[in-house]
Amino acid sequence: MSIITNPILRGFNPDPSIVRVGEDFYIATSTFEWFPGVQIHHSRDLKNWQLIGHPLQRSSQLNMLGNPDSGGIWAPCLSYADGVFYLIYTDVKSHLGPFKDTPNYMVTATDIHGPWSEPIYLNSSGFDPSLFHASDGKKWLLNLMWDHRKGKNPFGGIIMQEYSVEEQRLVGPIHNLFRGTELGLTEGPHLYEHGGYYYLITAEGGTRFGHAATVARSASLLGPYEADPQGPLVTSAGKPELALQRAGHASLVETQNGEWYIAHLCGRPLRPSMQCNLGRETALQRVAWTEDGWLRLADGGNSPYVTVQGPDLPEHPFEEPAAELFGPDGLSLHLASLRQPVSEEWASLTARPGYLRLLGGQSLYSAFHQSLLARRQQSFTVEAQTAVEFEPLHYQQMAGLVYYYNNKNYYYLHITRDEEQGRYLTLMTSDRGIYDEPLEQAISVEGWEQVHLKLQADHERLSFYYSRDGVDWTAIGPVLDAGKISDENAETVIDGYLIDQGFTGAFIGICAQDLSGTRKPADFAYFTYRELEQSEQ
Incomplete structure (x- = not known):
């Protein structure tokens, strides 16, 4: 058996x-x-x-x-x-x-x-x-x-x-x-x-x-x-x-x-x-x-x-899904969106063939129209990777790779622009709703056609990387605490009163925001998810 x-x-x-x-x-x-x-x-x-x-x-x-x-x-x-x-x-x-x-x-x-x-x-x-x-x-x-x-x-x-x-x-x-x-x-x-x-x-x-x-x-x-x-x-x-x-x-x-x-x-x-x-x-x-x-x-x-x-039944193994989360055949079954179905109004595989276009949506704090697609983390050690082509006009436009629990708890590596630094790569975090930007200095990506982004999780250690060609990678920011993306961290009690609670788990996703409302598009060339080992601890 x-x-x-x-x-x-x-x-x-x-x-x-x-x-x-x-x-x-x-x-x-x-x-x-x-x-x-x-x-x-x-x-x-x-x-x-x-x-x-x-x-x-x-x-x-x-x-x-x-x-x-x-x-x-x-x-x-x-x-x-x-x-x-x-x-x-x-x-x-x-x-x-x-x-x-x-x-x-x-x-x-x-x-x-x-x-x-x-x-x-x-x-x-x-x-x-x-x-x-x-x-x-x-x-x-x-x-x-x-x-x-x-x-x-x-x-x-x-x-x-x-x-x-x-x-x-x-x-x-x-x-x-x-x-x-x-x-x-x-x-x-x-x-x-x-x-x-x-x-x-x-x-x-x-x-x-x-x-x-x-x-x-x-x-x-x-x-x-x-x-x-x-x-x-x-x-x-x-x-x-x-x-x-x-x-x-x-x-x-x-x-x-x-x-x-x-x-x-x-x-x-x-x-x-x-x-x-x-x-x-x-x-x-x-x-x-x-x-x-x-x-x-x-x-x-x-x-x-x-x-x-196991039961006295013949075994029926199946082939594990490919690492790619979208392609010519559409979106992977493992991809999910927040609160709304995927539609051409904000996510399209046909607007630019060979790419997934996300039109900039509301902020990661929103409970309404976010432009975000993500899949569950199912192993303690995983790697996710994407490449994005995005030309923001100002700091209210962002696109990148997110490690997400809910709208108060996430880590977000993204491209944006401001009047002093031009187009740059930076990191945004939210811990129980407390916002931060932990990088001491943003990374300029002026003149880059594509920006490759990578996330690696190894139990409680979470690291982000970036690359111009998808071959040579550079770490960005501190090693982060993956454990904060959990029910236990989300639950907040103040003076004996339950202020917040959560029942989900970590998702790894790609997303785009345009807080000015002009829906600036971001084109993602690929999005992959790989488990580096069977998740045991």
Whole structure:
């Protein structure tokens, strides 16, 4: 049998929802403010996973302009019944302070590759929605109910309401199934029917280092639900020595041979900082049913394993994607934009054949129209490279290579111009919204037709380079801290109040800004991403 090495989905791929359809396995993961919405990976063996698409491709399905950092798509649920794929998702419009604005929607498709339907609005009572297909043919929507009231537990319980396929809406009474255990922060529900019981798997303990997945069961669909007396199914809480931290938020799948696995969220921190710049990732654990009907890790305990016995299935490896992120065939599936779909209005492969033209957009602080294309960092040691042709007229026009977490946390090597230095190369940084330009002296690139830019990340060390010919490279600026591009650094608490939080991971991208509004174009000759070694630590 094969050996599965975790995480199976490296880099920012959190909140996995796994489903099997025949011999095919699919996992849907959260994308937050990144467009297109929801990543779907495919496997035939649970070991080799390939990104195959994104269901939410149109603004009519997902309009995130103005969404806050780490808003947008939270914890989608992918399911299948009666020849139809169902995708349930939240488009989070606010998540700081006492309130959360969380409209939930459904799209469907008869083919995993689409086309996916226009969305059906469901409710807004909370986040992390999922759909349960009962054996009697009924369908039920579950989600966390958010309680904003002073003195109340904001995680107000996992609620369930029937969904009418004929009426395309929720019908009947709302049932509060489960208010959680002492771990608290009960969210991320998935409901399953097995062996005469209904099993509710929830995330608890928060998605940081206290995270866990809890199982509760009931002989009746409407409860009451009893939590597993042995505690969480999987957790890394209190075990800092484990390679896989932040374990929780699980979903369950059975192979065609009757083997059981959970897909769950995890993170691999840089050490000793314990910052997870790769974001929250997806791992797989083999599970088994006990004689008295509880679900447990097959290898014992509740700590996540890095290596797991694979299922009794033939291996189906796939060819790794090329390093180039755009070319004659279009944009790589791995490229994402912020809050809006890619369109000829700001990104074009035809305006200048052989180049990707970005028209200058709003600043990196904007939650609206940024001209930025980026891909996830999926290894601790990577190299990304680009070449840009750009003739800025003044200092409000910029283009270059960015290492990005959100609009308050990034490092940006870019070309610009001012009245004293002419066209030059410089570095911009933002750490929790505090802006800086760390170079003591900018680098003149007057007369250069192309400027080649390179980024190298080696765990916590991040370095930028530049070149005139793409062969001879010169380092620019100090060695930077890649760990700052992480959830842990983004989370900001002042006087006991949560001021900012984040749930994504590091992206490497190309971008262009024109703060004067004249949309000055920048032409990128290439953009490549290479992993220098398998990401282990």
